[in-house]
Every structure is written in C-alpha cells, then in structure tokens.
Amino acid sequence: LAKTTQPISMDSYEGQEVNITCSHNNIATNDYITWYQQFPSQGPRFIIQGYKTKVTNEVASLFIPADRKSSTLSLPRVSLSDTAVYYCLVGDTAYSGAGSYQLTFGKGTKLSVIP
Amino acid sequence: DTEVTQTPKHLVMGMTNKKSLKCEQHMGHRAMYWYKQKAKKPPELMFVYSYEKLSINESVPSRFSPECPNSSLLNLHLHALQPEDSALYLCASSRKAGGGKNTEAFFGQGTRLTVV
Numbered sequence: 132l133a134k135t136t137q138p139i140s141m142d143s144y145e146g147q148e149v150n151i152t153c154s155h156n157n158i159a160t161n162d163y164i165t166w167y168q169q170f171p172s173q174g175p176r177f178i179i180q181g182y183k184t185k186v187t188n189e190v191a192s193l194f195i196p197a198d199r200k201s202s203t204l205s206l207p208r209v210s211l212s213d214t215a216v217y218y219c220l221v222g223d224t225a226y227s228g229a230g231s232y233q234l235t236f237g238k239g240t241k242l243s244v245i246p
Numbered sequence: 247d248t249e250v251t252q253t254p255k256h257l258v259m260g261m262t263n264k265k266s267l268k269c270e271q272h273m274g275h276r277a278m279y280w281y282k283q284k285a286k287k288p289p290e291l292m293f294v295y296s297y298e299k300l301s302i303n304e305s306v307p308s309r310f311s312p313e314c315p316n317s318s319l320l321n322l323h324l325h326a327l328q329p330e331d332s333a334l335y336l337c338a339s340s341r342k343a344g345g346g347k348n349t350e351a352f353f354g355q356g357t358r359l360t361v362v
Contacts, residue, residue, distance in 0.1 A: 163346045174250075174336050174353025175289065182347070218288065222344050234279065234302075234343070234351075236288035 135219050135237040142243045149206045151240050153219035156200050162221040164195060164202045169216045169239070178217075179204070206242075214244045252337050252354035260362055261327060267357045269320040269337030277343035278320040279351065280312060281336040289336055295320060296343040327361045334358055 136154040167175035181193040192205040218239040281289035294302035295314040311323040338351040
C-alpha cells in the first residue's frame with residue numbers, strides 16, 4: 132500500500148529555496164509526518180517532523196495544510212551538500228503492530244543542487 | 247549519545263557461510279529495525295522489534311534470522327545467502343515503534359554486504 136507520493140527528482144541552483152511536496156491522501160488522524168535525508172551509502176537522517184500548520188528547525192521548515200493530505204519540506208538557500216534523497220513518511224505513535232506502513236519508505240525525491 | 251553503531255562496515259561472504267551483523271544503541275530506545283537497501287532504491291523494512299519482541303517480519307526469507315538479546319542490541323544472523331542478497335543493511339532505533347510524535351528513527355551507517 133503506497134502511503135506517500137513524491138516527485139522522483141528535482142534540480143536546483145545553489146542559494147535557491149527548494150520546496151519538496153509529499154502527497155499522503157490517506158493520512159490518519161493520529162499520523163505524524165516525518166522527513167528524512169539520505170546521502171549515498173549512508174543511513175537516512177531525520178530532518179523534521181510535524182502534525183499540522185508549520186514547523187521550523189535549524190535546517191528546514193515543514194508546511195502542512197489544514198486537510199493534512201500533503202506536506203511541503205522547504206530547504207532555505209541550498210548548497211551542494213544538500214544533494215541527497217529526501218523521504219517523507221507518515222506514522223502514528225499509537226502503533227499497534229497491525230501494519231508496517233508507518234515505517235515504510237516511499238521512493239523519495241532525489242534533489243540535485245547545481246553550482 | 248545519539249548514535250546507532252553497526253558492525254562490520256563491510257562484509258564479503260560466500261553462499262555457504264554463516265555470519266552475523268550487529269547493531270547497538272544506548273539511547274534507551276525500545277524499538278529497533280532492520281532495513282535492506284539496494285542501490286538507487288529506498289530502504290526496505292525487514293524486521294521490527296518492539297520492547298525486545300519481534301513485532302514485524304516482512305516476509306523475509308528464513309536465511310535471515312534476527313535476534314534482540316537486550317534493549318540495546320540487535321543482531322541479524324545470515325546463512326546460505328544468495329548473490330541477490332548483496333545490499334546495504336541498515337539498522338535503526340526509535341523511542342517507540344510507529345513513526346509518530348518524537349519517535350523519529352536514528353539510523354546506523356549500515357553494513358555493505360557482498361555475497362559471492
């Protein structure tokens with residue numbers, strides 16, 4: 132069961148703001164939205180998590196509209212070192228073990244930053 | 247300490263060998279995971295342990311055998327693997343299983359496994 136849908140790839144120039152959108156039409160009431168970054172041959176790294184509206188930390192912002200059927204990861208002023216694959220996952224703390232979709236990675240978005 | 251440590255970093259094994267991958271965390275997390283990742287593909291969930299009990303086995307062949315000796319350690323025992331099992335094996339942990347609030351997963355750097 133595909134839980135999330137993202138663009139396969141995106142290109143951006145250094146210094147630009149990049150917005151990556153994730154669609155999660157079947158998000159459940161208790162689900163949180165979590166984004167990870169992965170560099171080649173490394174484990175994914177947590178970036179940001181949110182439930183609704185806007186969340187900001189030192190590396191990114193996460194925008195979630197009222198219907199929560201999508202979310203947008205915003206990376207301000209990207210640099211070459213932001214070239215990576217970005218994954219969004221949705222999951223629920225009240226995990227019952229009945230399904231593994233909360234822990235399942237979708238295809239992700241490969242971001243290429245161009246000098 | 248926010249690290250998940252995996253050993254070894256690289257492993258080459260023959261199809262008749264038995265080997266083990268190890269994973270360790272000291273963050274007090276009660277959920278631990280094994281993922282398999284092939285080149286240019288997303289991580290693929292294999293097993294989930296929650297409070298040291300196996301809670302998910304994603305139809306993984308029996309040649310992969312997980313073990314959780316205690317809340318800080320996770321092993322993956324390998325036996326009679328096939329060349330197509332060559333991949334990056336990732337271990338992760340989180341405060342609780344499920345992916346909800348404050349349960350973000352911390353990943354190790356992985357073990358690059360080559361089966362010859």
